[in-house]
Amino acid sequence: xxxxxxxxxxxxxxxxxxxxxxxxxxxxxxxxxxxxxxxxxxxxxxxxxxxxxxxxxxxxxxxxxxxxxxxxxxxxxxxxxxxxxxxxxxxxxxxxxxxxxxxxxxxxxxxxxxxxxxxxxxxxxxxxxxxxxxxxxxxxxxxxxxxxxxxxxxxxxxxxxxxxxxxxxxxxxxxxxxxxxxxxxxxxxxxxxxxxxxxxxxxxxxxxxxxxxxxxxxxxxxxxxxxxxxxxxxxxxxxxxxxxxxxxxxxxxxxxxxxxxxxxxxxxxxxxxxxxxxxxxxxxxxxxxxxxxxxxxxxxxxxxxxxxxxxxxxxxxxxxxxxxxxxxxxxxxxxxxxxxxxxxxxxxxxxxxxxxxxxxxxxxxxxxx
Amino acid sequence: xxxxxxxxxxxxxxxxxxxxxxxxxxxxxxxxxxxxxxxxxxxxxxxxxxxxxxxxxxxxxxxxxxxxxxxxxxxxxxxxxxxxxxxxxxxxxxxxxxxxxxxxxxxxxxxxxxxxxxxxxxxxxxxxxxxxxxxxxxxxxxxxxxxxxxxxxxxxxxxxxxxxxxxxxxxxxxxxxxxxxxxxxxxxxxxxxxxxxxxxxxxxxxxxxxxxxxxxxxxxxxxxxxxxxxxxxxxxxxxxxxxxxxxxxxxxxxxxxxxxxxxxxxxxxxxxxxxxxxxxxxxxxxxxxxxxxxxxxxxxxxxxxxxxxxxxxxxxxxxxxxxxxxxxxxxxxxxxxxxxxxxxxxxxxxxxxxxxxxxxxxxxxxxxxxxxxxxxxxx
Amino acid sequence: xxxxxxxxxxxxxxxxxxxxxxxxxxxxxxxxxxxxxxxxxxxxxxxxxxxxxxxxxxxxxxxxxxxxxxxxxxxxxxxxxxxxxxxxxxxxxxxxxxxxxxxxxxxx
Numbered sequence: 092x093x094x095x096x097x098x099x100x101x102x103x104x105x106x107x108x109x110x111x112x113x114x115x116x117x118x119x120x121x122x123x124x125x126x127x128x129x130x131x132x133x134x135x136x137x138x139x140x141x142x143x144x145x146x147x148x149x150x151x152x153x154x155x156x157x158x159x160x161x162x163x164x165x166x167x168x169x170x171x172x173x174x175x176x177x178x179x180x181x182x183x184x185x186x187x188x189x190x191x192x193x194x195x196x197x198x199x200x201x202x203x204x205x206x207x208x209x210x211x212x213x214x215x216x217x218x219x220x221x222x223x224x225x226x227x228x229x230x231x232x233x234x235x236x237x238x239x240x241x242x243x244x245x246x247x248x249x250x251x252x253x254x255x256x257x258x259x260x261x262x263x264x265x266x267x268x269x270x271x272x273x274x275x276x277x278x279x280x281x282x283x284x285x286x287x288x289x290x291x292x293x294x295x296x297x298x299x300x301x302x303x304x305x306x307x308x309x310x311x312x313x314x315x316x317x318x319x320x321x322x323x324x325x326x327x328x329x330x331x332x333x334x335x336x337x338x339x340x341x342x343x344x345x346x347x348x349x350x351x352x353x354x355x356x357x358x359x360x361x362x363x364x365x366x367x368x369x370x371x372x373x374x375x376x377x378x379x380x381x382x383x384x385x386x387x388x389x390x391x392x393x394x395x396x397x398x399x400x401x402x403x404x405x406x407x408x409x410x411x412x413x414x415x416x417x418x419x420x421x422x423x424x425x426x427x428x429x430x431x432x433x434x435x436x437x438x439x440x441x442x443x444x445x446x447x448x449x450x451x452x453x454x455x456x457x458x459x460x
Numbered sequence: 461x462x463x464x465x466x467x468x469x470x471x472x473x474x475x476x477x478x479x480x481x482x483x484x485x486x487x488x489x490x491x492x493x494x495x496x497x498x499x500x501x502x503x504x505x506x507x508x509x510x511x512x513x514x515x516x517x518x519x520x521x522x523x524x525x526x527x528x529x530x531x532x533x534x535x536x537x538x539x540x541x542x543x544x545x546x547x548x549x550x551x552x553x554x555x556x557x558x559x560x561x562x563x564x565x566x567x568x569x570x571x572x573x574x575x576x577x578x579x580x581x582x583x584x585x586x587x588x589x590x591x592x593x594x595x596x597x598x599x600x601x602x603x604x605x606x607x608x609x610x611x612x613x614x615x616x617x618x619x620x621x622x623x624x625x626x627x628x629x630x631x632x633x634x635x636x637x638x639x640x641x642x643x644x645x646x647x648x649x650x651x652x653x654x655x656x657x658x659x660x661x662x663x664x665x666x667x668x669x670x671x672x673x674x675x676x677x678x679x680x681x682x683x684x685x686x687x688x689x690x691x692x693x694x695x696x697x698x699x700x701x702x703x704x705x706x707x708x709x710x711x712x713x714x715x716x717x718x719x720x721x722x723x724x725x726x727x728x729x730x731x732x733x734x735x736x737x738x739x740x741x742x743x744x745x746x747x748x749x750x751x752x753x754x755x756x757x758x759x760x761x762x763x764x765x766x767x768x769x770x771x772x773x774x775x776x777x778x779x780x781x782x783x784x785x786x787x788x789x790x791x792x793x794x795x796x797x798x799x800x801x802x803x804x805x806x807x808x809x810x811x812x813x814x815x816x817x818x819x820x821x822x823x824x825x826x827x828x829x830x831x832x833x834x835x836x837x838x839x
Numbered sequence: 840x841x842x843x844x845x846x847x848x849x850x851x852x853x854x855x856x857x858x859x860x861x862x863x864x865x866x867x868x869x870x871x872x873x874x875x876x877x878x879x880x881x882x883x884x885x886x887x888x889x890x891x892x893x894x895x896x897x898x899x900x901x902x903x904x905x906x907x908x909x910x911x912x913x914x915x916x917x918x919x920x921x922x923x924x925x926x927x928x929x930x931x932x933x934x935x936x937x938x939x940x941x942x943x944x945x946x947x
Binding site: 095099101104105108133134135136137139140154178179181182184185204205206207213215230234313428438442 | 496688689690692761762763819820821822823824825831832835836837
């Protein structure tokens with residue numbers, strides 16, 4: 092068992108696809124909340140294979156896409172400072188701020204570094220006591236434990252040259268906002284498996300109850316995603332709305348208590364804006380008072396930077412599944428992967444970037460009526 | 461063999477090491493055209509670039525004499541003339557140049573020096589040329605360790621001897637500290653293309669077979685594995701190698717080759733897009749037929765990269781007339797450099813300019829031209 | 840979001856009080872923090888995200904899932920019906936799963 096190839100077997104995939112096709116009596120709308128699953132879907136062409144049976148709606152589950160513009164502008168202001176070593180996951184480097192992105196800051200001499208782990212940024216801070224090392228701590232619940240660990244280790248080591256610019260968001264409030272929004276068309280959700288690995292499943296119980304929609308915890312390999320879709324479709328066809336776990340090898344109902352405790356110690360829940368969507372109550376994390384000294388916004392005094400979104404970018408509606416990228420006037424013209432107006436055109440999982448590829452092939456569009 | 465164990469140049473094999481011993485790092489004078497430059501050429505480059513290893517500076521006159529002698533039988537470079545004078549070959553000349561700035565300069569399976577030779581050799585090989593002569597230009601940053609320059613130069617010499625080319629001309633410039641990133645190398649190369657050989661996108665036809673000459677993604681992953689901030693252990697080495705021999709084997713066997721290209725930056729995805737764009741035809745790739753070494757697949761999974769977009773330095777994509785496809789694979793598999801050659805797809809009339817992959821579960825996806833350098837992602 | 844990959848723990852050590860491991864991701868070897876998975880031992884598979892292990896992979900559950908894929912008879916209500924008891928190895932009972940009526944929207 093290597094936990095990878097087994098879950099990409101084409102024969103089993105064909106069986107799952109056939110079952111979905113045989114079961115679905117209408118075209119159901121299912122949202123995969125997580126960008127990792129969007130990637131699996133687009134990379135393997137699952138949306139194409141299920142075009143007639145399932146309308147797959149790509150959700151806001153890409154922390155890159157939903158990081159607010161002003162957070163990016165604050166990151167850029169910090170990264171441009173000469174004393175700063177600015178560390179980020181590779182995803183964020185090309186996300187456009189108001190006038191710049193991290194790649195251009197780097198090109199002008201800013202010390203911007205791609206790291207694999209927030210713990211690598213802590214190591215950099217230890218090695219360069221004369222520099223201010225700042226980590227752009229983006230992520231959902233999956234990444235929060237690693238970001239919390241970095242802050243804890245920095246505190247343990249007594250580092251005063253390490254700080255984090257936090258852009259942590261939470262998934263269940265976003266699902267709630269999408270399901271509750273007027274005109275919502277989504278009929279079932281694939282919950283993000285790795286978020287549940289950390290947080291468990293309890294948070295979804297009230298959502299299933301309130302909205303009467305199936306939520307299936309789903310993994311990331313092709314068979315995992317197909318199985319998640321299959322279980323949602325089965326529930327919908329049978330008039331059921333239940334919380335189900337199609338990823339039991341990595342998700343337990345309780346999640347990971349040690350990781351949850353660390354997150355609760357280092358962070359506290361706050362309201363926060365999602366790029367293009369607006370503020371969702373209790374949907375973000377910020378540093379708890381005991382760790383506030385590691386907050387880069389305070390340290391570099393960038394809290395006053397506020398910015399307006401481009402009025403031409405309709406990524407908010409795309410991220411909520413309200414419009415398809417194709418319905419945005421800027422799509423493919425003013426906004427392309429090389430000249431993005433909004434983050435969904437940048438990120439590997441961004442719905443707009445994914446669509447940009449598909450439209451070019453002129454295949455039937457799978458999302459949206 | 462390092463002289464005094466402090467990372468200084470390996471001086472034991474040098475004819476006259478004294479002048480270099482005084483300067484363990486590059487200083488401005490090494491580019492000044494005077495004594496230091498001459499010493500650098502004589503004691504570092506000439507031995508490294510000798511066409512026969514060990515026959516360092518045959519043909520160089522007494523120390524200080526910067527000109528070779530007429531009738532000298534040694535290496536062309538060792539004559540230290542203002543220009544290399546070469547015999548005019550039969551056939552046509554292929555001529556190319558490339559600059560090499562890879563960081564880090566040493567990676568599993570190679571160095572900047574190996575790349576600087578093989579990259580240019582392979583550009584020549586891809587047009588069907590037999591590479592003959594290379595030139596090398598060096599931009600050195602003050603402070604660069606001479607030991608490192610020596611290692612790069614020796615790697616270049618060894619790679620040139622392996623590829624059957626001679627380094628015949630060179631230049632060195634030194635820039636101030638902070639004005640360059642240690643060491644940049646530019647090489648140019650000439651090769652001979654046999655008459656009648658015509659390779660290029662204009663020869664691609666619907667139905668042509670597309671093959672890769674070996675497992676993909678090794679170079680890019682090897683380099684990433686030692687990049688600061690990403691370091692990981694990986695059981696894969698750069699594939700950096702000269703491709704003249706397998707290409708010439710294909711041509712000698714009379715295989716109906718239509719186009720060759722080495723998928724360096726941007727990987728196989730970029731190369732296939734280039735050939736689809738240039739031929740105004742479509743390309744279809746069956747993804748599971750693409751040879752991806754397990755560690756490359758694992759590293760890509762782990763960093764969120766697509767193996768098709770990862771750089772290669774020792775394999776090529778070939779477009780072959782349909783009837784010769786199997787024979788092409790057979791010929792290539794007879795050479796150790798291309799023993800894992802595989803058919804991966806075909807040229808089609810449909811979707812001109814686009815590369816479409818058939819995915820593992822039987823759907824299709826567009827394989828796009830990579831936008832820029834691949835960055836590891838978390839989401 | 841959340842690119843996390845399975846790997847096998849090769850070696851475990853303590854670094855200044857933090858449990859660390861070397862993990863093999865199919866030929867790629869990387870240092871990983873085990874602080875959140877005290878139960879993970881050498882030989883176990885774990886899911887790793889940005890250098891931090893998040894859980895021990897449950898092999899029995901993985902095999903069950905794969906077996907289920909084998910048993911699916913397309914369109915067959917019984918074989919394909921998972922019921923609500925599959926919520927996982929956690930402490931939830933079938934009765935805990937919330938059910939509600941669904942009113943499917945038309946067409947989309």
